[in-house]
Amino acid sequence: MTDEADGRLERLNEMLKRRGFLLPAFGIYGGAKGLYDFGPVGGRLRSRVNQAWLDHWLQLGNIVELSCPTVTPYEVLEASGHVGEFSDFMTTCKACGEASRADTLLEPHHPNPDALKRDELQTLLLSLNPECPACNASDWSDVVAQNLMFNTTIGSGSSGRAGFIRPETAQGMFTSFPSIYRHFRERLPFGAVQVGKGYRNEIAPRQGMIRLREFNMAELEYFIDPEAPVQVDLSPWQDQNITFISQDTPEFTSTIAKAHEDGIIHHPTVAQFLGMTYDFLANMGIMTSKIRFRQHEKDEMAHYAQDCWDIEILGSYGWIECVGVAHRGCYDLESHHKATGKSLHARREYAEPRMTTIDAWTINGATVGPTFKALAGAVKVAVEELPKDTEFPTQVTLSTGDVVTVEPQHVKPNQMVIKETGEWFIPHVIEPAFGIDRIIWHMIDHAYHESDKDGDVYTTMKLQQSVVPVDYAVFPLFEKDGMDELAMELHRSFCTTPGVVSMYDGSGSIGRRYARADEIGVPKCITIDHQSLEDRTVTVRNRDSGEQTRVSIDSLLQ
């Protein structure tokens, strides 16, 4: 990689630490693997990206924002599949102490050990007793689940309840479905967004911000009726050429609208969300030529997904997955429904009520009950399946296997018309999930600009104006004669304007101050000089062009 060859990545990382964008967390204790601080500059950048993300998706008009706990009961993540899917089953060689994955050890002896449960792995391990790859002994400890989620106990002592710190924000939104459904007056489609932290106890966090143990994520869960016709306007994305990698085709170029027409992107809403993701990334200053869409292979898909796309961004670490758009089907709501018995259904009204006419037999409870006792329920089911022309007495075989004789006094005609106006179903979910840290990394990576200045490297952070950590830097040319007071007055005025961040800097030569401001991407530097004291005009210097214009202070504050 050329980045590494010329040291750009190294210089970038140094600058991020020095200027307070990103730094290893708890540094005075030696740091902690996979944990990062957004520093004095990065903190503001992060919150602006989060806000921009929320604003972007709230535009859909049928989205609510949620904030769910990070501490999550065990059962929730068991139902979601995370307890099973996020675990590796480990066993230790009693001879040499080497830990191995049980499924890996059994691979030569079983077609698909990855799919086995813990008990099955344990049994197989005992019976097959494979050799330790390290020392060739065959003496294994019990199989234990090593989970990628952080364990915790909710409550203390014996009354404590097992839990995890969430590995994603999604589950809280699924378990909140009834409340969201009510909020939207029971009309699909609608969605919930959440920006928050997720936690995964990664075995080997690497590559700076790319794989973290605590990370910022932003997810939208969009609930749809799988049978309702979808009207999506993909025309905004009919011109941008994008690189695709799909299941069957190697890399090719197309547009989102075309890829949907061609059946590569299956669901129109998935296509729409891919388009909106593309727009968001572009708004954040990600170079669109460094974005590509990759469809998951079928065997690569996570346990919940039906169709899944990665949006990858090219940066100093190569192509990195930064966003996933997954069609999760009904997997999540159905899992939680099964685990709790609570209704997570939505109702679909028929265009016309459906009438079902029943003209057959049913039981006479007053006689069937005393006669058949415990079998009465099964008798009812059997009798109602009999054709209308059945003559009694007759013999029927029950679902229990018993054969009973049904007498005329046990039955009566059953004639009724059932009117159904609609049906209940489990909504499907389409989920765009954003790794905010990875996106911020690439925003920084793409914005980081080096130029040559008298043989030295000059750094400019060309971040998008909408997300810059500092909007204005205010410099008095000299900190005397009242220039410092006027500068401070302007700085304070900026700071009292909602949403505006200003930085006062009176230290060092003016050129040095410009350089410091450029390095953290301040778009406008304002200098107060002698003339400012006369006529309240100041110099505004543009970050990217270096151009200076003279304007009045009052026009800046409007």
Added chain:
RNA sequence: GCGGAUAUGGUGAAGUGGUAUCAUAGGAGGUUUCCAACCUUUUGUCGUGGGUUCAACUCCCGCUAUCCGCACCA
């Protein structure tokens, strides 16, 4: 997790069995200072725990962290 390398002011580096040097950055002051100028002055460092030693930043071991491969993971 395995293998290899590394850990010295905020940042980047040099160096030694007798408590350390340089650049840069930061603070104060000066300079009519508009693109990292200059002058004076000042602040601040041997990741962590243990061992060997009269003495350890230096040698040895553990831990933690970082980087590079592999593995894992999305």
